[in-house]
Amino acid sequence: MAGYLVIGAGTFGKSIAETLYKFNQTVLVIDKNEELVQQIIDDEIVGEAVSFDVTEENALKKVVNSDDFEVAFICIGGSLQTSALVTVMLKELGIKKIICKAITKIEGKVLEKIGATKVVFPDESVGKELALKILRPDLIEHLKFSEKYRIFEFKASKKIIGKNLKELDLRKKYEMNVIGIQREGEELRISLSPDEKILKNDMILAIVNVEKMVKFDKEYLEK
Secondary structure, three states, X not given: OOEEEEEOOOHHHHHXXXXXXXXXXXXXEEOOOHHHHHHHHHOOOOOEEEOOOOOOHHHHHHHOOOXXXXXXXXXXXXXXXXXXXXXXXXXXXXOOEEEEEOOOHHHHHHHHHOOOOEEEOOOHHHHHHHHHHHHXXXXXXXXXXXXXXXXXXXXXXXXXXXXXXXXXXXXXXXXXXXXXXXXXXXXXXXXXXXXXXXXXXXXXXEEEEHHHHHHHHHHHHOO
């Protein structure tokens, strides 16, 4: 299975890398700052991180192979020129999906024009959320309440089918409040009792702490 490349080990890049790695994904972090890279290794944020200047094409070619990496996150801060150059080089190396961090809308437009698959305007919580969306494209976000909380919709997994809301105790474990259940052939139900059982093919609508959603996904929704 192809892994994930994270270029830039600042707050945003680190949050993406850490979230992906928690799901047992292959993640390689690259940053020219040796201290940042060493800190990531020491803290066991990911299993592999290297330090070099990604604008050096030959050095990048030695490390990046499209057979090993399908998705790249370019999380370089403060340099549109560097992000643009790396985007072009990664496309030439055959990376299928390139997700770029941008500060302004103009930067975003430039990066899209030269080949970025997606442009984001991030912070740490957005990094976690973005990693979740890449891992779980069927996890739907409906509304952003704050940087910390979102409304998500997800299909009931085998691990929660047959259990009731009281038994699952999602509020205490994951800061998750189930606000609705969409059952096959029925309207969305929002008046739910603690004894409400989760049935096969139920779609769950919940307000969730984004960071805790990572943990919930890993423990209950993992395929």
